[in-house]
Amino acid sequence: MTLKNPVADKIILGLDPGTSVMGYGIILIRNQELKLLQFGVIHLKKYVGYELKLKKIFERVNQIIEEFMPDEVALEAPFFGKNVQSMLKLGRAQGVAMAAALAHEIPITEYAPKKVKQSVTGNGNASKEQVAAMVQNLLKFKETTYLLDATDALAVAICHHFQGQTNVKKTQGWGAFLSENPKRLKS
Numbered sequence: 404m405t406l407k408n409p410v411a412d413k414i415i416l417g418l419d420p421g422t423s424v425m426g427y428g429i430i431l432i433r434n435q436e437l438k439l440l441q442f443g444v445i446h447l448k449k450y451v452g453y454e455l456k457l458k459k460i461f462e463r464v465n466q467i468i469e470e471f472m473p474d475e476v477a478l479e480a481p482f483f484g485k486n487v488q489s490m491l492k493l494g495r496a497q498g499v500a501m502a503a504a505l506a507h508e509i510p511i512t513e514y515a516p517k518k519v520k521q522s523v524t525g526n527g528n529a530s531k532e533q534v535a536a537m538v539q540n541l542l543k544f545k546e547t548t549y550l551l552d553a554t555d556a557l558a559v560a561i562c563h564h565f566q567g568q569t570n571v572k573k574t575q576g577w578g579a580f581l582s583e584n585p586k587r588l589k590s
Contacts (some may be wrong), residue, residue: 414430414431414475416476419556420460423448424446425463425496426444426550428441428558429471430564432564437541441471460496468504476500477562479516520534522558531555535555
């Protein structure tokens with residue numbers, strides 16, 4: 404007699420939104436073990452006009468979702484800095500990525516950058532290089548210092564797994580939002 408695994412496989416898409424380079428990473432959780440499926444970056448500098456960059460983010464995130472069919476999406480939340488315009492642009496990039504996930508009714512969770520670093524390295528002030536080294540160790544792959552945005556995205560996915568989705572607010576999609584907020588519908 405074989406016992407069924409009570410924990411089903413789970414695919415998590417991690418995203419590190421950006422306006423010049425956006426990182427993404429996909430991991431598989433099987434028997435509580437982490438497995439790297441894919442990671443990379445979306446280069447956006449070559450596109451003229453912010454609207455075109457947002458369109459490319461939506462299209463590429465949508466392609467990734469359709470290829471890997473993740474169960475959950477984890478995003479790094481924009482951090483508050485001195486430049487309000489930069490934060491606004493990052494928020495738009497994040498919103499477009501969220502819209503792609505919501506179009507597929509995939510639950511979304513956001514994590515502050517310090518939370519991601521703390522979860523993955525044990526130090527909320529870790530450098531990108533320290534995060535990359537720990538991600539490489541956890542997922543057992545070779546050095547890729549030129550893809551720090553991608554390793555940041557993998558760190559977001561790993562953080563999401565480590566958090567176990569406890570006490571984390573998730574967005575379940577437009578249908579769930581509308582059913583939870585009926586007064587927001589206009590007739």
